[in-house]
Amino acid sequence: MSLRDDLQALVQDVGVHGPFVSLFMPVHPEDVTMEKDRAQFKSLVSQAQTEFGERFPDAEWRPYGEKFALILAERQLISGTNTSMAIIAGPDRVYQYFMRLPLNPEVKITENLYVLPIIENDQYNINYDLLALEKESFRVFSVHGHDVTEVDLPDKAPTKRSAAIGTELKNSSDLQRSSGTKGSSVFHGRDPKEEADRADEERYFKMVDDWVRANISVPTHARIILMAVDEVQGEYRKISKSGVLMDQPRVAKMPPKLTKDVLHDIAVDLEQELRTMAKGQLQKALDDARSGNRYSSATPDIARAAVEGRIDTLVVKRGASAHGAIGFDHTVDRESEEARANNLLNDIAVVVLGYGGHVFVQGDDGFKDKEVAHAILRGRIG
Structure with missing residues (x-):
């Protein structure tokens, strides 16, 4: 799970x-x-x-x-x-x-689910599909953390360009002549094969984009990370209109052999990039919340906002604890013996998740002395 x-x-x-x-x-x-x-x-x-x-x-x-x-x-x-x-x-x-x-x-x-370790383990695990694209073919790999599995594509998938659109070219050569200076003739060479290849490439990339979106991304809701050399990256991104292709990160290479070890190393590098991106996005959201008066770091206020369903994102300090408990009727208890033995931060996390919010667990960075949590609120304070 x-x-x-x-x-x-x-x-x-x-x-x-x-x-x-x-x-x-x-x-x-x-x-x-x-x-x-x-x-x-x-x-x-x-x-x-x-x-x-x-x-x-x-x-x-x-x-x-x-x-x-x-x-x-x-x-x-x-x-x-x-x-x-x-x-x-x-x-x-x-x-x-x-x-x-x-x-x-x-x-x-x-009394409540204890979820903080599970949250910390999975908070930056962004599952995605890796599209390994070349001019003549493509493969898809499903990635979960460091685990990479090739997707078994059906025969109808346009995995090979030659089978998908054919390679016919009517004119093997074509030269256009125009008058040059002093009556001389200037021949403008036009390589019909090159033009046809370029057109076929565009058609093929469009077919791949449409097929992957309809048959891979829509059913699984997974985003796509593109693995391709720079030239293919550029051409495919100009054509892609599916809305599921991630701009970053990207793998701007195509290893000659996609072995298990090669794919594992790629997944490890991508996971680190995704974690860095996610942490940066979270920090920006916290900064925006502070400047927009939608932020709190006081535990009693955070607990109150949680039971009222007003927390969009909760960030808990790793290993931190605060005495208290939230009952199933959403009352906050900080006085009873049981409450003093309970970690209120975990209960707040459960309530935030129950209201559809997001929860993260992070190290000491970004927390001032005695702070144990940050909350991004769904509305302005006051």
Whole structure:
């Protein structure tokens, strides 16, 4: 489950069906026996059961224990090259995430979903399709983080220019003559093959653009990053009208062989560029909000704005905590013993997601002393 596609739906779906037991742990994909991870998982489940009984003595542990036992029995503790795992279990459902974000073993027993580690892992994971385009052909790769998979295109896809539009050329040579000075004749050469190739190239790129949009981008809602040499980049971008082609970043080369390792390296570089772009866009949005009087950094004010549905974007300081809790009736409690043991920032994040807002977790940069969160509001203050 990815944050972009599912986390807001998850927050809205679970409603009042707590409490929640969250387990976070590193995993070791190189250990095919999973013995270390199995032992760690059992230890965390045992710890969770003890803390659950202390925190919610009237609640039944059995539904949670059954879900954890099923995960252990099905050996669902590793996935690909991910280095961490998070499991959020409620009395009715269980949600499992595999992540690249390094995590320490931890148990959270909460009334609300504990989502901050999942947000931090997925906040800049922008899934996209990579269009590898040449003058005579194209291929499409689906990219999720560092994982690259070639899309199996149907026979009707215009993957080859020769098959898509043909290569016929009626006149093999054509010269136009005009009168030069002093009655001499000047021949203006016009290479019909070159002109036909240029026209065919434009037609082919238009076919590719239309087909990719209708058959790849519309069904998946994924944006397109173009991989092509500079000349092809320029010509295709002049023709593309699909609206799904990203201006930046772009891969201005075409490796002779698109091996698994080559594609992985390209995906790593693109992910870094996308993260840098996203961070820059977020910082600009914060600056604009400050100048437009749509910004707050006071935790009580942020909590109030969250329950009123007035937060568009929330930025939480990594590792920060503020005492308090938001109930399912959206009351903010900062006084009770349970509230003082809870992280209010997580509850604010859940509420913001529930109202369709955006949440990010960032390091110390940009936070002044004692600040733990920034909020971009949906309207001006006052």
